Amino acid sequence: MSSKTLLIIGFVWPEPNSSAAGIRMLQLINLFIEQGFEITFVTAANHSDKTFDLSSIGVKTQIIELNNPSFDIFVKELNPDIVLFDRFMTEEQFGWRVTEQCPNTLRVLDTEDFHGLRKGRELALKAAEEFSISHLQNNTTKREIASLYRCDLSLIISEVEKEILTQQFKIDASLLYYLPFLIEPIIKSEIAVLPSFESREHFITIGNFLHPPNFDAIQYLKKTIWPLIKTRLPNAEMHVYGAYESQKITQLNDKKDGFLIKGYIKDVNEVMQKAKVCLAPLRYGAGLKGKLFDAIQNGTPSVMSTIAAEGLFGRLEANGFIEDNPDAFATKAVALYENSNLWGIQQQLGFKTLNERFNSAAFKTNFKNKITDLSDNKDHYRKHNFTGQLLMHHTLQSTKYMSKWIEEKNS
Known part of the structure; x- marks a missing residue:
């Protein structure tokens, strides 16, 4: 029986000694390794001297290009079981390409954190105003929530953010999965x-x-x-x-x-x-x-x-x-x-x-079961996410052709 395959499209290369985002990414990679996935990590970002050596844990790596059809060929040949998007910006860039080339691939978004919430709080601080729903409904939030809908599942790192997404924006809780930092118990x-x-x-x-x-x-x-x-x-x-x-x-x-x-x-x-x-x-x-x-x-x-x-x-x-x-x-x-x-x-x-x-043992089995259930029943779940279908349709008409225009411009 062939191994399950996971493609991670990174916003940056993981740097666990530089940022919490780098630690988070390595935790996710280890979760999927434990589930028996063969993992390929790709990104359009540059390496730094702080980049973690993913090959040391058996993860394949590759550089990809933005607005380049070479990714279409690459992802179609790989045909992964799951694609994990590292932050909504990578889903915007590559999500429609994954959908076109690999329609049966499960699409998972790791939000890292709710960027729209951070942006709204920044806007309120700079305006010396009390944070309100008007600050929260910013362009970053609109882009990010569109990505949430286009994916089969989005990983949310904070219970507070999950509550905001379900209560303020009425996002179906089945599209969101609370998965915080996973820590080994301190003895x-x-x-x-x-x-x-x-x-x-x-x-x-x-x-x-x-x-x-x-x-x-x-x-x-x-x-x-x-x-x-x-x-x-x-x-x-x-x-x-x-x-x-x-x-x-x-x-x-x-x-x-x-x-x-x-x-x-x-x-x-x-x-x-x-x-x-x-x-x-x-x-x-x-x-x-x-x-x-x-x-x-x-x-x-x-x-x-x-x-x-x-x-x-x-x-x-x-x-x-x-x-x-x-x-x-x-x-x-x-x-x-x-x-x-x-x-x-x-x-x-x-x-x-x-x-x-944050005991890692309390989350691992439930997460594995969630991924298995989604993979086995993705068609059922997608039929109940009509908003996601709608947004993907319009993304394929807009983002796709903007990217195609950039391709032509760069050629």
């Missing part, structure tokens, strides 16, 4: 060897500097929150880590003020275990925040904004404090930094969250 022996409160020092934040919400948060931290902390803890330092450091990030470095831009770090665990408190004052964004998972896994309590904490704790208590007011944020950060008993309590709450809400 007592691992907790026992983590550095103690007394052996740690300084504050930390981490995140890919190319991601606009991270850059905004670092600016906000430097200008508004850090001065409030520094006046109360004059010997403390703020260590800022992240990939793709630019000049506008470097110029935030201030040794006198203890605000230090540390740049790219290959092993986040090493620096997270040395830090006493993680700070995540994100003012807009979506999805789950990789920095907070890193902090919890390394026993580092956090102070975070509501948006940073979204989708993480459910009904459980946070591993630290959730504050949006800068004065309250700074006060809680100082309290965590100075009080070992409080710090220890919050650390344990983090372990509880990961073990109860």
Whole structure:
């Protein structure tokens, strides 16, 4: 019996040491490997020195081109059982080609996070307005939801985002599948060897500097929150880590003020275990925040904004404090930094969250069953998604011919 085949069309090459998106992609790849799939990963993006070596885990790779019929030939010959689109932008570019060449292939979209929600929050922040449905109904949201309908299934990383999609936009829940970050349980022996409160020092934040919400948060931290902390803890330092450091990030470095831009770090665990408190004052964004998972896994309590904490704790208590007011944020950060008993309590709450809400074993079997059911009954499910049929029809008439025009222009 021949192996099942999965084609992943990546927005970028996975960089698990640079971004949460890279970690997410590798988790998905491993899920499908465990299900016995032969996997090919393709993307039109360039490699970087931070790209994960997919061949080391048996994944084939190939470069593809945008607006080029060579992809049609490639995908028809491969004829995969499933295509996984990495973010809605790749579905826009390649979804119609997959549908034309491989109509029986199951189409799955990994949203990574709800881009339209992030964009709406950014628009509200820049306009100094309270976030509302009018901000949410932006062009990014319209494009993204069209992609959700055109696919057989969309993976949603946050319960909050699934609720928004089903309640605000009335998307049928059968088209959406909640699949968060998948974490191996943290056991007592691992907790026992983590550095103690007394052996740690300084504050930390981490995140890919190319991601606009991270850059905004670092600016906000430097200008508004850090001065409030520094006046109360004059010997403390703020260590800022992240990939793709630019000049506008470097110029935030201030040794006198203890605000230090540390740049790219290959092993986040090493620096997270040395830090006493993680700070995540994100003012807009979506999805789950990789920095907070890193902090919890390394026993580092956090102070975070509501948006940073979204989708993480459910009904459980946070591993630290959730504050949006800068004065309250700074006060809680100082309290965590100075009080070992409080710090220890919050650390344990983090372990509880990961073990109860993100244990990979709790998701693997259900996901496998969902994929099997969809594959076996795709015609049935597609008949009940007329909106998806409608949007695919119009996509084939519009996006297809725009792409064809670009092909001709480039030839």
